[in-house]
Amino acid sequence: MTTSLHHRAIENLGTRIVSGNLPAGHVMLAEQLEVELKVSRSVIREAVRVLQSLGLVETTKRVGIRVLPPSRWNPFDPQVIRWRLASDARGAQLRSLAELRAAVEPAAAELAAQNAPAPLRLELVDVAYAMRDAGHNGEVPRFLELDIQFHSLLLSGSGNEMFANLMGQVAETLTGRTVHGLMPDHPHEAALQWHVDVAEAISRGDSAAAREASDRIMRRTMSQMSDTWTEQPRVFIPVRR
Amino acid sequence: MTTSLHHRAIENLGTRIVSGNLPAGHVMLAEQLEVELKVSRSVIREAVRVLQSLGLVETTKRVGIRVLPPSRWNPFDPQVIRWRLASDARGAQLRSLAELRAAVEPAAAELAAQNAPAPLRLELVDVAYAMRDAGHNGEVPRFLELDIQFHSLLLSGSGNEMFANLMGQVAETLTGRTVHGLMPDHPHEAALQWHVDVAEAISRGDSAAAREASDRIMRRTMSQMSDTWTEQPRVFIPVRR
DNA sequence: GAGTTTTGATGTCTGCACACATCGGTGTCA
DNA sequence: TGACACCGATGTGTGCAGACATCAAAACTC
Structure with missing residues (x-):
């Protein structure tokens, strides 16, 4: 009902x-x-x-x-993504989302440094420091929550509605990663600092530094997860002419 | 009917x-x-x-x-994109797509260098050289066709179905760019060579070089189009909690 | 102001007529 | 006799009309 x-x-x-x-x-x-x-x-x-x-x-x-x-199928539809995440192809879907995220987030950081509204920049800095604290103290659930909020703010601050729309899917990957025990109790120290670097760079409008710090985060997470993906088969979509 | x-x-x-x-x-x-x-x-x-x-x-x-x-709205739905391209927000939609493409294509090039099937690599090289010839001879329609084919192959070769799905939208941006007279009769010489570089790098599996060459193409096209976009208002999607 | 009733719109079900792609039979021609 | 083109029967989605069920906003009562 x-x-x-x-x-x-x-x-x-x-x-x-x-x-x-x-x-x-x-x-x-x-x-x-x-x-x-x-x-x-x-x-x-x-x-x-x-x-x-x-x-x-x-x-x-x-x-x-x-x-x-x-x-x-429309691979960007939230329903399709949800169904794939609930299927045997869950691994392949998580990889696709992670690759997309790795490509988009540095670009979003660069745009956010140029365009984000001032309040959003301040909030981003606050969240980055809160993340660092939560990470140091091993508060896993709170860290996850702040992590999602950080990346949501970043994507939203880009001013690109397609980037911003990836928030929901990003949250899926992050929660999926922690649920599957792929996250250590104490996140990597350097990664925590990189989040702060991204926030500070955006805050002061340094787009190159924002992109670079974000890129570092993405490269680390990708290399972290790549081990579990090697067995996932890739699907090549034929070119329609 | x-x-x-x-x-x-x-x-x-x-x-x-x-x-x-x-x-x-x-x-x-x-x-x-x-x-x-x-x-x-x-x-x-x-x-x-x-x-x-x-x-x-x-x-x-x-x-x-x-x-x-x-x-x-779902900004990734092909219908929504088509409707936006037909509306007053056409400029903002084209910018969003271009930003997405600029973020995704270098990543796709990197993945294609690692994963693309052999025949696709060969075709990519052929198309790149054909593009260069068409560009030199000022064959604008043929160049556009090859350009679309090149980037479609690239995205398809990544083995990421989300990247591959952007083919259609990319075609829209490219045709839209030529229709709007934003393309010169003779494309930039360096850009033509960069396309060849991408194809060659993918062909020999050099992912770093593929990414870098693709990144150069994207940076150039973005800087080329940025002038016409400065007046487009940006929309900031609020973070849903 | 809190609880109850009324109301009006969507939600669901059903029977019917129509459009039209597919398949198989019929007829024609070589 | 065999190959081929034509054409009508059949089955399925498409579109229509009307009825009743459901449920939340809005009006009403106390």
């Missing part, structure tokens, strides 16, 4: 498709889904429309509802 | 919302939309469901269909 029926239908089909349970090329009939999910046609139709806009299925007359291959 | 009714309804409402014609907070009634667009209720409902999944509207009982502020 808490969520609407069509929403539940979307979740059901979305998770099954992304998990590979419903493979690409598999065709379903609207009528069959009605009885399977025990909902009416209108609910099915609304759910299919949303899945269609996400690139997960296509509908063809006289054929039915066909599941599309992963290369057609 | 070629497009379905619900698709036309999505286009109609999507363009009007993104253009600001239907401002944030504006509420509509499904019944009212039926008569306005002269379609049945089911068409309206399916369209609203899709717009809801894009974060453009929310539905509340007893209130209606409320338009959400831009901070809630």
Whole structure:
């Protein structure tokens, strides 16, 4: 009752498709889904429309509802990301997000140093120092919270709405990293200082220093996580012409 | 006739919302939309469901269909990007995409040098040299085509499906740049060589050189376009806690 | 001001007509 | 006789109309 029926239908089909349970090329009939999910046609139709806009299925007359291959999915949609994180491809999704983050955050730091509003800069500095303290004291949950806030502020301060939109996904990777025990109780001392460096550089408008310090953080986290990813298969999306 | 009714309804409402014609907070009634667009209720409902999944509207009982502020839109959705490119915010959208591209492409080049399949590397080299020739001969349309192909191959070769998915948007920015007369008839000589450098570096698996050459290309294009963007207002998305 | 009732919009279900892609049969021609 | 083009039957999504259920905002009562 808490969520609407069509929403539940979307979740059901979305998770099954992304998990590979419903493979690409598999065709379903609207009528069959009605009885399977025990909902009416209108609910099915609304759910299919949303899945269609996400690139997960296509509908063809006289054929039915066909599941599309992963290369057609919208990899930036929050729902698709969530479903992938809940599937066997969780590792590959985390790597993709981490690579994206590693590319974007230094650029965001550079832009934030140029454009961020003054209050945001001040808050960023406060959070960086609070992070350092929490890290020294081994307060893991508080450190995670501040870490998410720091990187959210950084992305938001870039003034690029696409960068800012990655906040949610970044939070996923950070929490995922701590939940999976990939974070030590006491974060690396240099990394803590680099966060402070980023905040201070942004605060004084030094875009080059901000980018460089952020880049250092990203390179460290990437090298830290790369060990666990080597076995993840990479997917090459063909070029559409 | 070629497009379905619900698709036309999505286009109609999507363009009007993104253009600001239907401002944030504006509420509509499904019944009212039926008569306005002269379609049945089911068409309206399916369209609203899709717009809801894009974060453009929310539905509340007893209130209606409320338009959400831009901070809630999904800035990575291809439809949203297309609507923004067709609106007054075209400049801001192009800048966001260019900033994203500038951040991602060097990282993609680095990854491609490590992971790209052999045939893709060869094709990339061919395209780079073809680009250089087309640039020297002032064949503008052919150059644009090859330019798009080059950067598509690069992103695709990274093996990161999120990077690869930016192909379409990158094509938009490149065509938009030439259409708007921002491209000279004879591209910068050094830039042409940098493209070759990227391809060669990827071909021989030199990830550092690939990143550096790609970074040079990006820095040049950004500085080239920055003049036209200075007047575009930046939007700061608040941090959600 | 707190609790209750009313109200009005979305949410869900159902039956029907239509459009149209696919498939198989029919007819024509070589 | 065989190959091919045509064409109608069939099945499925698409669109429509109307009914009832649900639930939260708003009005009302105490």
